[in-house]
Amino acid sequence: MDLMQGTLDMLVLRTLILGPLHGYGIAKAIGNLSEGAFEIEFGSLYPALKRLELKGWIGAKWETSERNRPARVYRLNPAGRKQLVEERAKWNQFVAAVATVMGVE
Amino acid sequence: MGLFRRLQYLLPGRRAAEEREMRAEFEALQEFADPRDLGNLTLAAENARAVWGWAWLESLAADVRYAVRVFWREPSFTAVAVLSLALGIGANAAIYSLIDRVLWRQLPVSDPDSLVTTEASYSMPKYERFRDLSRDVFADAAATSGPVDRDIEGQPGRVEMVTGNYFPLLGVQPHTGRMLGPEDERVAVLSYRYWQSAYGGAPVLGQTVRITKAPFTIVGIAPREFFGVTIGNAADVWIPMAAQPAVMPGRDWIHDSHSFFANLVARLRPGITRERASATLTPIAIQLEMERLAPDAPAFVRKRMLSYKLELKPLASGLSSLRNRFSKPLRALFAMVAMGLLLACVNVMSLQFARADERRRELGVRLAIGAGRSRIVRQLLTESAIVALAGAAVGLTICSPAASALAGLISVSGQPVRLDLDIDWHIAGFVLAIATVAAFLCGLAPALRATRLAVSGGLHQGSRGTTAAPARRITARIAATVQLSLSVVLIAGAFLFSFSLYRLTHYDTGVNRERLLVLDVDPSEAGYKDAQTGPLNRRLLDRLRELPGVAAASYSANGIYTGRSAGTSVASDVVDGPPSPNLSASYDRVGPGYFSVLGARLVAGRDFDRHDDKTAEPVTVISREFANHFFPDGNAIGRYIYSGKDRLRLRVIGIVDDIRREARRKPERLYYIPDAQTAGGVFTTRFVLRTASAPAQVAGLLRSAIRAENPALRIVSIDTADQLLDRTLDLDRVIAALSFAFGLLAVTLAAVGIYGMLAYDVARRTPEIGIRMALGATRGGVLALVFREVVVVGGAGVAIGLAGALALGRLVEGMVFELKPGDPRVLAAAVVVLAMVAIAAALAPARRAASLDPMRALRAE
Numbered sequence A: 001m002d003l004m005q006g007t008l009d010m011l012v013l014r015t016l017i018l019g020p021l022h023g024y025g026i027a028k029a030i031g032n033l034s035e036g037a038f039e040i041e042f043g044s045l046y047p048a049l050k051r052l053e054l055k056g057w058i059g060a061k062w063e064t065s066e067r068n069r070p071a072r073v074y075r076l077n078p079a080g081r082k083q084l085v086e087e088r089a090k091w092n093q094f095v096a097a098v099a100t101v102m103g104v105e
Numbered sequence B: 001m002g003l004f005r006r007l008q009y010l011l012p013g014r015r016a017a018e019e020r021e022m023r024a025e026f027e028a029l030q031e032f033a034d035p036r037d038l039g040n041l042t043l044a045a046e047n048a049r050a051v052w053g054w055a056w057l058e059s060l061a062a063d064v065r066y067a068v069r070v071f072w073r074e075p076s077f078t079a080v081a082v083l084s085l086a087l088g089i090g091a092n093a094a095i096y097s098l099i100d101r102v103l104w105r106q107l108p109v110s111d112p113d114s115l116v117t118t119e120a121s122y123s124m125p126k127y128e129r130f131r132d133l134s135r136d137v138f139a140d141a142a143a144t145s146g147p148v149d150r151d152i153e154g155q156p157g158r159v160e161m162v163t164g165n166y167f168p169l170l171g172v173q174p175h176t177g178r179m180l181g182p183e184d185e186r187v188a189v190l191s192y193r194y195w196q197s198a199y200g201g202a203p204v205l206g207q208t209v210r211i212t213k214a215p216f217t218i219v220g221i222a223p224r225e226f227f228g229v230t231i232g233n234a235a236d237v238w239i240p241m242a243a244q245p246a247v248m249p250g251r252d253w254i255h256d257s258h259s260f261f262a263n264l265v266a267r268l269r270p271g272i273t274r275e276r277a278s279a280t281l282t283p284i285a286i287q288l289e290m291e292r293l294a295p296d297a298p299a300f301v302r303k304r305m306l307s308y309k310l311e312l313k314p315l316a317s318g319l320s321s322l323r324n325r326f327s328k329p330l331r332a333l334f335a336m337v338a339m340g341l342l343l344a345c346v347n348v349m350s351l352q353f354a355r356a357d358e359r360r361r362e363l364g365v366r367l368a369i370g371a372g373r374s375r376i377v378r379q380l381l382t383e384s385a386i387v388a389l390a391g392a393a394v395g396l397t398i399c400s401p402a403a404s405a406l407a408g409l410i411s412v413s414g415q416p417v418r419l420d421l422d423i424d425w426h427i428a429g430f431v432l433a434i435a436t437v438a439a440f441l442c443g444l445a446p447a448l449r450a451t452r453l454a455v456s457g458g459l460h461q462g463s464r465g466t467t468a469a470p471a472r473r474i475t476a477r478i479a480a481t482v483q484l485s486l487s488v489v490l491i492a493g494a495f496l497f498s499f500s501l502y503r504l505t506h507y508d509t510g511v512n513r514e515r516l517l518v519l520d521v522d523p524s525e526a527g528y529k530d531a532q533t534g535p536l537n538r539r540l541l542d543r544l545r546e547l548p549g550v551a552a553a554s555y556s557a558n559g560i561y562t563g564r565s566a567g568t569s570v571a572s573d574v575v576d577g578p579p580s581p582n583l584s585a586s587y588d589r590v591g592p593g594y595f596s597v598l599g600a601r602l603v604a605g606r607d608f609d610r611h612d613d614k615t616a617e618p619v620t621v622i623s624r625e626f627a628n629h630f631f632p633d634g635n636a637i638g639r640y641i642y643s644g645k646d647r648l649r650l651r652v653i654g655i656v657d658d659i660r661r662e663a664r665r666k667p668e669r670l671y672y673i674p675d676a677q678t679a680g681g682v683f684t685t686r687f688v689l690r691t692a693s694a695p696a697q698v699a700g701l702l703r704s705a706i707r708a709e710n711p712a713l714r715i716v717s718i719d720t721a722d723q724l725l726d727r728t729l730d731l732d733r734v735i736a737a738l739s740f741a742f743g744l745l746a747v748t749l750a751a752v753g754i755y756g757m758l759a760y761d762v763a764r765r766t767p768e769i770g771i772r773m774a775l776g777a778t779r780g781g782v783l784a785l786v787f788r789e790v791v792v793v794g795g796a797g798v799a800i801g802l803a804g805a806l807a808l809g810r811l812v813e814g815m816v817f818e819l820k821p822g823d824p825r826v827l828a829a830a831v832v833v834l835a836m837v838a839i840a841a842a843l844a845p846a847r848r849a850a851s852l853d854p855m856r857a858l859r860a861e
Helices: A008-016 A023-033 A042-055 A078-102 B002-009 B012-032 B041-052 B054-073 B075-104 B124-133 B166-170 B192-199 B241-247 B274-292 B299-306 B321-358 B360-368 B373-409 B425-457 B468-506 B530-546 B594-598 B624-630 B695-709 B721-728 B730-764 B766-774 B779-812 B824-850 B854-859
Strands: A058-064 A070-076 B115-118 B138-152 B155-162 B187-190 B208-211 B214-221 B237-240 B263-268 B312-314 B516-522 B550-556 B566-572 B584-590 B602-605 B619-623 B640-643 B648-656 B670-674 B685-691 B714-720
Touching: A008 A023, A008 A042, A008 A058, A008 A070, A008 A078, A023 A042, A023 A070, A023 B012, A042 A058, A042 B041, A070 A078, A070 B012, B012 B041, B054 B075, B054 B373, B075 B321, B075 B373, B075 B425, B124 B138, B124 B274, B138 B166, B138 B241, B155 B241, B166 B263, B187 B192, B187 B208, B208 B237, B214 B241, B237 B241, B274 B299, B274 B312, B321 B360, B321 B373, B321 B425, B321 B468, B321 B730, B321 B779, B360 B373, B360 B425, B373 B425, B373 B730, B468 B730, B468 B779, B468 B824, B516 B695, B516 B721, B530 B550, B530 B685, B530 B695, B550 B584, B550 B594, B566 B624, B594 B685, B619 B624, B619 B640, B624 B648, B624 B670, B640 B670, B648 B670, B685 B695, B695 B714, B714 B721, B721 B730, B730 B766, B730 B779, B730 B824, B766 B779, B766 B854, B779 B824
Parallel strands: B155 B237, B187 B214, B584 B670, B619 B648
Antiparallel strands: A058 A070, B115 B263, B115 B312, B138 B155, B138 B208, B138 B263, B187 B237, B208 B214, B516 B685, B516 B714, B550 B685, B566 B584, B566 B640, B602 B648, B619 B670, B640 B648
16 A cells, blocks of 8 residues: 555654664554555655654664664654654544545445 | 754764764664665665755755846846945945944953952052952052153054053963063053054064163053953053153152152952942042141131042943043934935835836746745745845945944044954944845845745736735835935934034134134143243243234133143132032133133133233133133123132132033133243143134244243144134034935935835726826816825825934934924925925926816726
């Protein structure tokens, strides 16, 4: 399934609230959390990570990964946490509005 | 935050680091991840770079390129816009740099905020006592003579004498060599500017520089930005205070407890406030004054001293007599040039509006094929920014010359002001700031409108612009209103300053200035002592009177139009009490026949005569203002006044009509004492001479007559009274001329604005007017239709302008002579002028409307 435009940022923030992850890990986590619905390549995720970094919502540091290899690990900033709350609220409104329009099948 | 990060990415180093980081991250992931899960890393890198803002930078570059192409195609618009902004910005920068230097700038010394001074002057013995007694609150206290006129290597220059702790206290670091220290005696430090102008910046350390006749060894060059602590009066050379008698032969100031020539420069101890230090030092200052007092001083003098309060003044931005005198004129000039810039902006804005209309098609096409509105607004704003920046660049080139020319017109006591007016970061920053404001002022509204227009109707070629019309009419009206209101303010200012100038040059000063010369001779350098100056003055006077071409001559200590004055406290038989401002008066010591030489009118009593000498009763001639104040009952002749601390009793023998010694001074409480009855002690003397022929021819004879007495006598200046008076009015003239120039510009722009607005209106309403005429409207009715517009716009403009003129009037209060800024005659004159201009501008469009042929007008539809 393709992602709807503009939802990727929110999904990344949502994933990072569970704990710090490297870029590849985030892509995998989104796949797992969506039970395989969204298969995201790291390559398409990367610009979004840079964008969120630039906005100050996430930060990154070099750390040793679980396989004892160095990796750039991203974590949520307080500003990102706030942003996630906002996006979630908007998303809920959006879903409710679409559901109202579409009606019950 | 985002912008700051973006700007960071413009740094090549930062971008390279980001690039390395990205590659490292990709490599680290490739170590353990499935390549298929990673996807297209080249594309990922490309998109990431776009996020960092290269795309942003590239679009800016594209905007700039596009704007330059547009300007290339429209050279006349570009030239007009850049030039008008350049003049506006340049004039603002020039005034700003003057204000910055004179009023605001902090001294280039360490921790200027803890520096203080006092209003009092100090003799060196008094300074030393005060310094020793103030150690609780002052970390240190230094004394300076301020820059004094002395010959340096035979050329006129300014020398400042300072105590050894002066430079260490200020924390001034030398440009080369060293500054002066406590042990120094015959050494000198040059100012950077003097070093450049006199030595061309060549190595000079160890060389000898002669000040008057005394040799000094040059030990250092002051830093470039340091001009001393007296603003507008820069020193060329600093020498130790100990060397004062060497450069001023015959005058020993450093041991004399009556020569109050030094200013105090002190640094507060950390944590001590000015208020606390003032409170601590007040009893010390009182004690010092009491010590100096004669034992038989009257009780009220002692009482007054006990109530004295010492007040420390901040020295962070230097000592300046300029500040008090020029803060108002400079602020008024600033307001004027700011209005000039506003006019330029309005002008460029209306040009932009016109261009926006012409570019509707181009912009419409771009919007139609998918360009975002914000993208196009950004591009139009880039155009305005380029115009404003180009204007700023041109403006900067005229800033320094304009500021120097203005500074050249400011003089203090006949001395031209010396200020460093080079362009620096303060001014560059200010120019950048106003250029940014100007860019938005003249660009934002047209850009927003152009894009809104283009969305709706841009592609309907040939349409009458039904959507465009109301907006364009409104903006044209706003522009015309702004231009009109600024015109009212500026023209009112121009009238006000011109009337004031006229009065200043034509009112009765109590002196006949025709063929009147003022000659300033300084006998002290030639070695004359105080007691010898009296006989010297009389000998010189005899020589001058013998000269052919001199009809009459006399002298006084302070002369007229010299900016000098001496004052003391006075009492009379009628008005008495402890000294207070109410009992202060000025005095002058005059030679024989002083009043008749000046052409001053004696209104009662008699002039001094040769019987009024040392052996006779001390007498005085008082000014009319003095008489009115101290003898309100009207009978002054034969009564007594009591002069100064010693209450010297003087009998009033005459009243002279008020002599205005300065151009804009109110009548003074002034009393004159005959030179023959004073003990001498006149340092410099102003001779006044009435010539029989043209004053210029006599000037050479005067020089040789003075030299014949003693070649060492220094002639400070020879000027006609008219020249001296004129010189004090230079700034008034500049302000009047500038407000006229700006006023004329504003009026012209307003006329063009009104004409443009009405012409467009009439053209657009041609069918409507045709219908009205066909239905029986008279020519008068059509004329009224057009003039209604003028009345609405003109009324609004004049109302706003009058409000502005009244508000800004407070700024020039006291600057205009015997006129109130809100003078109804001045405001009425401005309104009448503008009403006439508005009607003249409306005449052509109105006539066109009235002479329309209804049939053709209707057919045109």
